[in-house]
Amino acid sequence: MGVEVVVDGLTKSFGRQVIWEDVSLTLPAGEISVLLGPSGAGKSVFLRTLMGLLRPDRGHIWIDGHDLADCDENTFHELRGLFGVLFQDGGLFGSLNLYDNIAFPLRQQATAAEARIRQIVMAKMELLGLLGAERKLPGQLSGGMRKRAGLARALVLDPEIVLFDEPGSGLDPVRTAYLNQLIVNLNAETGATFVVVTHDVDTARTVPDSIGLLFRRELVMFGPREMLLSSDEPVVRQFLNAGMPGSDPDPGGPPPIPPRLMPSGNRIRHTRQAPGDLVRGQRRDPAAGIVRGRAGT
Numbered sequence: 080m081g082v083e084v085v086v087d088g089l090t091k092s093f094g095r096q097v098i099w100e101d102v103s104l105t106l107p108a109g110e111i112s113v114l115l116g117p118s119g120a121g122k123s124v125f126l127r128t129l130m131g132l133l134r135p136d137r138g139h140i141w142i143d144g145h146d147l148a149d150c151d152e153n154t155f156h157e158l159r160g161l162f163g164v165l166f167q168d169g170g171l172f173g174s175l176n177l178y179d180n181i182a183f184p185l186r187q188q189a190t191a192a193e194a195r196i197r198q199i200v201m202a203k204m205e206l207l208g209l210l211g212a213e214r215k216l217p218g219q220l221s222g223g224m225r226k227r228a229g230l231a232r233a234l235v236l237d238p239e240i241v242l243f244d245e246p247g248s249g250l251d252p253v254r255t256a257y258l259n260q261l262i263v264n265l266n267a268e269t270g271a272t273f274v275v276v277t278h279d280v281d282t283a284r285t286v287p288d289s290i291g292l293l294f295r296r297e298l299v300m301f302g303p304r305e306m307l308l309s310s311d312e313p314v315v316r317q318f319l320n321a322g323m324p325g326s327d328p329d330p331g332g333p334p335p336i337p338p339r340l341m342p343s344g345n346r347i348r349h350t351r352q353a354p355g356d357l358v359r360g361q362r363r364d365p366a367a368g369i370v371r372g373r374a375g376t
């Protein structure tokens with residue numbers, strides 16, 4: 080099972096440019112959280128700060144009782160080892176074939192023999208639908224395959240926390256939908272804590288358990304998907320439900336909440352809340368289709 084990450088009062092600036100201030104949220108263990116925001120809101124900076132690639136000006140990132148933003152070097156390396164990341168472009172080495180790209184983190188660790196490395200790499204390639212493409216170079220792959228290869232490499236060390244930076248960027252809607260389903264399936268398969276940053280509203284509405292909205296240097300709201308999708312907060316409504324910040328909110332109220340994507344096959348996701356529970360608890364009518372399946376089904 081993945082680990083919980085507690086972000087407390089995080090602030091990041093570059094010189095005099097404040098990117099975001101006083102961000103606090105809890106990423107639930109084993110669940111999918113999506114951070115949504117317009118281009119330039121600082122989503123990628125947030126991911127890079129979360130995994131220790133950038134140092135925050137203030138605040139804490141608590142994981143397993145340690146503060147990633149303020150700990151000794153050994154603890155820092157141990158905490159960094161909990162993360163796997165899918166970079167926007169897949170982050171593959173252009174001169175290495177797919178097999179060697181995916182094997183790279185294992186070889187860097189230098190703890191596993193080649194036979195074991197082969198077993199692990201082939202298992203991840205199978206999981207991501209990449210078997211047969213072992214000898215291809217990244218430049219010979221479609222955008223979708225490059226993303227999946229980047230994901231196989233991100234998963235090769237069985238991380239507890241997986242970060243996705245704009246997984247749909249550069250993909251057409253069909254490939255984005257395929258990748259979204261894959262994310263949900265992989266979350267069920269690995270049980271790791273997933274954090275997805277995106278400006279794709281469809282992804283934010285259907286993939287996560289929780290949604291956060293970064294807008295104008297602050298985290299406007301973070302909470303269960305259904306809470307944000309039924310929120311009356313104008314910025315949240317404008318962004319998540321009408322799609323255009325600054326446009327008039329829909330006078331008829333938020334549009335229906337779409338069903339959450341469920342894992343395909345026999346995979347099971349264990350989440351804290353069944354679809355529809357939250358809006359029912361608020362005495363709102365769940366939208367048609369929302370109450371499909373129970374938590375863990």
Ligand SMILES: Nc1ncnc2c1ncn2[C@@H]1O[C@H](COP(=O)(O)OP(=O)(O)OP(=O)(O)O)[C@@H](O)[C@H]1O
Nearest residue numbers: 093098116117118119120121122123124125245278
């Ligand atoms: N290393 C850096 N040094 C200085 N400024 C930076 C650095 N990295 C990012 N920024 C600035 O931080 C701001 C937020 O960038 P970021 O890439 O996090 O946005 P984003 O929300 O991920 O946007 P997009 O959706 O377009 O990827 C931008 O103004 C960017 O120029």
